[in-house]
Amino acid sequence: xxxxxxxxxxxxxxxxxxxxxxxxxxxxxxxxxxxxxxxxxxxxxxxxxxxxxxxxxxxxxxxxxxxxxxxxxxxxxxxxxxxxxxxxxxxxxxxxxxxxxxxxxxxxxxxxxxxxxxxxxxxxxxxxxxxxxxxxxxxxxxxxxxxxxxxxxxxxxxxxxxxxxxxxxxxxxxxxxxxxxxxxxxxxxxxxxxxxxxxxxxxxxxxxxxxxxxxxxxxxxxxxxxxxxxxxxxxxxxxxxxxxxxxxxxxxxxxxxxxxxxxxxxxxxxxxxxxxxxxxxxxxxxxxxxxxxxxxx
Amino acid sequence: xxxxxxxxxxxxxxxxxxxxxxxxxxxxxxxxxxxxxxxxxxxxxxxxxxxxxxxxxxxxxxxxxxxxxxxxxxxxxxxxxxxxxxxxxxxxxxxxxxxxxxxxxxxxxxxxxxxxxxxxxxxxxxxxxxxxxxxxxxxxxxxxxxxxxxxxxxx
Numbered sequence: 001x002x003x004x005x006x007x008x009x010x011x012x013x014x015x016x017x018x019x020x021x022x023x024x025x026x027x028x029x030x031x032x033x034x035x036x037x038x039x040x041x042x043x044x045x046x047x048x049x050x051x052x053x054x055x056x057x058x059x060x061x062x063x064x065x066x067x068x069x070x071x072x073x074x075x076x077x078x079x080x081x082x083x084x085x086x087x088x089x090x091x092x093x094x095x096x097x098x099x100x101x102x103x104x105x106x107x108x109x110x111x112x113x114x115x116x117x118x119x120x121x122x123x124x125x126x127x128x129x130x131x132x133x134x135x136x137x138x139x140x141x142x143x144x145x146x147x148x149x150x151x152x153x154x155x156x157x158x159x160x161x162x163x164x165x166x167x168x169x170x171x172x173x174x175x176x177x178x179x180x181x182x183x184x185x186x187x188x189x190x191x192x193x194x195x196x197x198x199x200x201x202x203x204x205x206x207x208x209x210x211x212x213x214x215x216x217x218x219x220x221x222x223x224x225x226x227x228x229x230x231x232x233x234x235x236x237x238x239x240x241x242x243x244x245x246x247x248x249x250x251x252x253x254x255x256x257x258x259x260x261x262x263x264x265x266x267x268x269x270x271x272x273x274x275x276x277x278x279x280x281x282x283x284x285x286x287x288x289x290x291x292x293x294x295x296x297x
Numbered sequence: 298x299x300x301x302x303x304x305x306x307x308x309x310x311x312x313x314x315x316x317x318x319x320x321x322x323x324x325x326x327x328x329x330x331x332x333x334x335x336x337x338x339x340x341x342x343x344x345x346x347x348x349x350x351x352x353x354x355x356x357x358x359x360x361x362x363x364x365x366x367x368x369x370x371x372x373x374x375x376x377x378x379x380x381x382x383x384x385x386x387x388x389x390x391x392x393x394x395x396x397x398x399x400x401x402x403x404x405x406x407x408x409x410x411x412x413x414x415x416x417x418x419x420x421x422x423x424x425x426x427x428x429x430x431x432x433x434x435x436x437x438x439x440x441x442x443x444x445x446x447x448x449x450x451x452x
Contacts (some may be wrong), residue, residue, distance in 0.1 A: 025348040026421045193390070202348050203335045204430040205435060219426055222394040225381050266336040266343050274337040274344075
């Protein structure tokens with residue numbers, strides 16, 4: 001190589017390396033103390049001061065008419081007992097009929113669903129939880145799928161209307177009970193850690209992470225055309241929810257799918273292990289917050 | 298070999314090369330699917346795909362695009378959807394996360410600089426929330442030129 005050519009080549013390499021920027025595959029993390037449960041939002045968005053209790057919601061009811069600040073209510077003003085009769089209640093009734101008829105035909109189904117206790121009262125507040133026999137983290141929806149597969153003629157798949165409707169009924173039997181996901185269980189704690197990582201992972205054609213829209217300093221609290229993304233704290237408490245714009249019940253994993261589509265990322269099937277880990281992460285961020293189904297969004 | 302013969306041989310080759318480059322750019326635009334980018338799955342192939350490396354592309358020989366077309370591209374949800382985060386000249390229902398670009402023509406930015414930021418702004422801000430429109434093939438080279446022309450003309 002001629003000296004001049006060599007110089008040009010070397011200069012090129014230097015110039016290129018001076019420009020080289022490290023490619024981030026994660027959005028910057030906002031620290032969360034999982035043991036604080038839903039109150040961890042105080043060190044996060046601190047919007048919990050507006051929506052964390054009935055008193056706070058009543059005191060800040062005027063935010064509902066303030067388009068720039070209504071996001072601070074985290075949509076909690078739309079929850080269950082604050083709106084009297086709505087189609088979500090009809091969903092609970094339909095779910096009750098389904099579970100009752102399956103249970104009367106196959107008592108083993110109810111036994112499986114209630115983890116041998118025979119009653120579903122209050123159970124959902126401790127979900128997701130680790131099932132030792134199955135060596136798997138179970139959500140309410142996964143439990144329904146599993147018990148139907150083992151005891152009913154037909155599997156009731158996660159994401160199907162029947163699964164969502166019966167999950168809504170099961171959760172409604174814990175309405176008002178504070179969510180208590182057991183972080184002292186090692187598999188749950190590990191799922192929380194994996195879920196947190198997924199929350200910050202950049203994915204899809206638009207290179208967003210969940211955190212790009214749902215953490216302080218991100219798009220959270222800003223208008224994204226019509227919508228404003230809110231804090232992830234307290235979110236799981238009202239799922240499955242009745243979606244007024246489309247007139248359907250929606251389980252949490254299908255809400256993930258909708259956010260994935262906005263990100264132009266490949267959506268995963270409801271019940272996917274990655275979605276289960278995300279659900280564990282988000283459920284810990286709802287610990288101590290009462291289950292609020294049926295709800296409207 | 299006379300100069301004329303060389304030119305008459307090279308000219309069609311050059312034309313063919315430019316045309317084929319354009320065709321591949323347009324084909325590329327069609328085939329970029331969500332599954333070609335990272336996803337959250339532990340098992341599907343997209344779960345193993347990495348984020349595309351940062352590209353700083355600032356073409357100095359930039360031939361400006363068409364501002365009217367650029368406006369359409371910037372506003373369309375399935376194209377740039379810049380309104381999700383920016384105010385822009387003539388746009389409504391705009392987002393509030395990014396800086397107001399409705400008078401960006403007076404910012405003093407050259408078309409090449411705008412091109413580079415829309416292509417992939419991670420070279421300035423590695424943690425940006427703004428999508429790398431060029432690197433991730435959301436917009437083609439020509440579409441980014443059009444958007445840059447639109448921003449230059451916004452006053």
